[in-house]
Amino acid sequence: MIIMPTVQAEVLDDLEFSGFARIVAGYIDDEHAEFNGYENKVSLNQQSLIGLQVDYQIIDNLSATAQVIGRTGDDNDSGIEWLYLTYAPTKALRLKLGRQRTPVFSYSDFSDVGFAYNWVSLPQQVYQQFLFPNFDGLHANYEHIGENVSLSVEAYFGEIDRKYMFQGDSLNVNVDNIHGIVSTLGYESWTLRASYHRGDVDVTQQELSDFSDILRGVGFTQSADSLTNVGEAEFYQLSAFYEDLDYFFRSEVTRLRTELFLAPDSNGYFVSGGLNFSPFSIYASVSRDTNKYSASVSEIPIGANAQLDQLAFGYQEIVSLIGSNSTVSYSIGGRWDYRDNLAFKAQATLLKERDGYHGLFTYRDQTFDGKAMFYQLALEWVF
Amino acid sequence: MGILVKKYLACLVLWYFVFSTAAHAAQSVMVVANTGDQSIQLNRQQVRSLFMGGVIPYQLKAVALPPENHTRVLFNTKIIGLTESRIQSYWAQMRFTGRKRAPREFENETSLLQFLLRNVGATGYLPAGMDVPEQLTVIYTIP
Incomplete structure (x- = not known):
């Protein structure tokens, strides 16, 4: 009994709680369209979130981490984002086993931690979507620091079996054999990162799968195949x-x-530059993408009978929901680090569909001209 | 009673070390380590890596001063080359992606120096020109 408080104190010493939160307000200055849940009135509940992390040091080179995120927004995927063991056999090598965010692009694995970057929203054309935000598996990181350069190599593999919400739809995502390699080179004030990722993906959207099964059942295999959501995905x-x-x-x-x-x-890029006047910084960014969907097929005869017409109409209806497109955005913004763990941000973005199909706005009416100003304010906090 | 007097004297000695050369200390910093190998000399890139959580080929562990500290501001400016805001952002990224942890922080130069003296491998930055106790080695000074 006498030693209990000491034991408890030691356990607490090895246990750390931390977290991050963001409150983001956004507004589309156009009444004819919506964008990622934002519309022509101020909304606070699209990107605002809170994340809590607990770390426990089990022994010297072994620790356990869990991170839970509570989100707002229509595509609310609240839950456990990270749950892993970290083992560091040497100072240079670190292994993580468990559920982790996939380090696809530079900001992918910390896109929720708004305090860690200057934008309110990451450049839309690069970070608008990716198929596998989390994976369950093993991640290894090896680091070497030379006299003038630093080099880090990361590799991971695992699988995904999760239900996600995307633009209001429920998607069952199953990815086998997801793996990737990331190399990062640091030289003076430069950081260069190159990576490759791939996985065997099987996405189920129930209505789409059911319709595809009907097409296949009546012999329209090409049409059914053109709606497939099973196949390989590669990111560079x-x-x-x-x-x-x-x-x-x-x-x-x-x-x-x-x-x-x-x-x-998809091909996308962004270019961004800015100035620091600590504790303030300002920036301007340009971001652009092109998205090409697979071509539809004209296999189902029209006019033969009412049932076939219905099938053909159904097929055309589905393929009309998507279409190749190109979009661009121009942003300016600023950040004020009010405290060491608290920052305010503002961003104004011109969102524009360049050509082709309407690809950027989630809702539009017939008079919409394909471009709109998007204003955002954010409070970012880490604790 | 004797222990208290010793502690008091120890604090006085540390206070002397920290502030005796304050006049020279205002505009530069040096990096000091508690290492048995007094031949260790790092370059700027290695110091930067050490304090940003990177791996360098020596058994050294970085410790730091708090963000508002003048010596830390000089260290950020002359060695890390990033604003305090960016450094805080970097540590948020590292922590919440399970990569690295920010160095432990001490309230002021005196408490940091005490920690350096007691812990082999501990490495910190102090105002340049300050008298350094014999047990510690200056492993980097700004040219």
Whole structure:
């Protein structure tokens, strides 16, 4: 009994709680369209969130971490984002086993921690969607610091079996054999990152699967195949960041190739530059993408009978929901670090559909001209 | 009673070390380690890596001063090359992606120096020109 308080104190010493939170207000200055849940009135409940993390040091080189996120927004995927063991056999090598965020692009694994970057929203054309935000598996990181350069190599593999919400739809995502390699080179104020990721994806959207089964059942195999959401997905990424006391520059180029109906082949990039006047910073960014969906087929005869017409109409209706497109956004914004763990941000973005199908706005009426100003304010906190 | 007097004297000695050369200390910093190998000399990149959680080929562990501290501001400016805001952002990224942890922080130069003297491998930054106790080694000074 006498030693209990000491034991408890030691346990508490090895246990750490921390977290982050963001309150984001957004407004689309156009009454004819909606964008990612934002519309022509101020909304606080699209990107606001809170994350809590607990770390427990089991022994010297072994620890356990859990991170839970509570989100707002229509695509509310609240829950356990990270749950893993970290084992560091040497100072240079770190292994993580469990549920983790997939480090696809430069900001992918900490996109929820708004305090860690300057934008209110990450450049839309690069970070708008990716198929596998989390995976369950093993991640290894090896780091080497030379006299003038630093080099880090990460590799991971695992699987995903989760239900996600995407633009209001429920998607069952199953990815086998997801793996990737990331190399990061640091030289003076530059950081260069290059990575490759791939997985065998099987996405189920129930209504789409049911319709595809009907098509296959009556012999329209090509039409059924064109709606498939089973296949390979590959991501390529390259980024160059520069940062010193006065200036920063960031650019990232991404490429996605998939065999899935719902996910287009995409190329995207952003270029961003800014100035620091500590505790303030300002920036301007340009971001652009092109998205190409697989071509539809004309297999079902029209006019033969009413049932076939219904099938053909159903097929055309589905493929009309998607279409190749290109979009661009121009942003300016600023950040004020009010305290060491508290920052305020503001961002104004011109969102614009460039050509092709309407790809950027989630809702539009007939008079919408394909471009709108998007204003955001944010409070970012870590604790 | 004797122990209290010793502690008092120890504090006085540390106070002397910290502030005796304050006039020279205002504009520069040096990096000091408690290491048996007094031949260790790092370059700026290695010091930067050590204090940003990177791996360097020596058994050294970085400790730091708090954000508002003048010596830390000089260290950020002359060695890390990033604003305090960016450094805080970086540590938020590292913590919540399970990569690295920020160095332990001490309230002021005196408590940091006490920690350095007591812990082999501990490495911290102090105002340049300050008298350093014999047990510690200056492993980097700004050219």
